[in-house]
Amino acid sequence: MGNRVYVQLQRGFTLIELLVVIAIITVLSSILFPVFGKVREKARQTMCASNQRQIGLGFLQYAQDYDDNLPGRIYGGQTFRAALEPYLKSGKGVRSVWKCPSNADQKSNIDVSGYISTFTLNNTMDHFATWKPGLPLNSVGELSDKILMTEIKVRIWTDYNSPWWTPTPTSVATLGYWGYGQVAHNGRSNYLFCDGHVKALKPTQTITPVNHWTYACDSVTADDPAEPMLSAMHWLEVANP
Structure with a gap:
């Protein structure tokens, strides 16, 4: 008898299995x-917060050198960003x-x-009026x-929430200048506080239950939520879920 060759055929995937x-x-x-998108955004948020903390240190160092005064928004022919450059040494470009x-x-x-910048001063009640020296920390x-x-x-602004921003928003469509606030970190923004710490908050968390925008020099009820910011932060949050 001749030699017999046995060939074992391998079974392939069926169309149904491939579809599954x-x-x-x-x-x-x-x-x-x-x-993955949220993880990448969290990393960008961390970098953003790190940048703001460095700027916060620059503000505090400036205040130490200038009798506890913060730099003016635009004063002496330069913006507050230029005033902080000797402390930050970061430059003006996109990698600053x-x-x-x-x-x-x-x-x-x-x-x-x-300066190319996406950070700007809280100018509620004109804290940092143009052409005036900076605000005393006290x-x-x-x-x-x-x-x-x-x-x-x-925007090229050096201010946010200035007193001439009117009227009070009643919808996303009427946000006006407040709509240029960046809420890019999974529904939150990074905020630099006056003591140098940075916190990520939803827009409404900056105004209620405590008003984080109004300073003691503005009002005896500076911590109370107030219009138009109460409405503005609500609609800004709605626009950036």
Whole structure:
């Protein structure tokens, strides 16, 4: 008898099995991709907070050298960012500490001193009036409770929440200037407080139950929530869930 050769055929995947595998991969991708996105944004938020903390140290060092006064918003022909440069030594470009990595805009936010920035001063009640020297720290109130700097998008402003921002918003469509506040960190913004610490908060958490925007020099009821910020922070949060 001649030699017999036995060939064992391997069974391949059926069409149904392939479709099941594709469906499983699709489901896993829909679950994991948003998670990866949130992880990446958390890393950018951490970098943003680190940048703000460095700026906070610059503010405090400046105050030590200038009799406990913060730098003026625009004073002596320069913005507060330029006034802090001797302490930060960070430069003006997109890789400086003045930039939040979550803000994709690289060129629009250039102030009159040439700084590209997505951080700006809390100017409630005109704390930091243009062409006036900076605010004394002892006029702020509880330093750990009051916002010094916030995030902003696609604007060259040196201020946020200035008193001429009217009227009170009644919807997302009527947010006006408040709508330029950046809320990029999973529904939160990073806020630098006057004692140098940074905290991520939802917009409404900055105004209620305690008003973190108004300073002691503004009102005897500086900690009470007040319009138009109460409405503005509500609609800003609605616009950035």
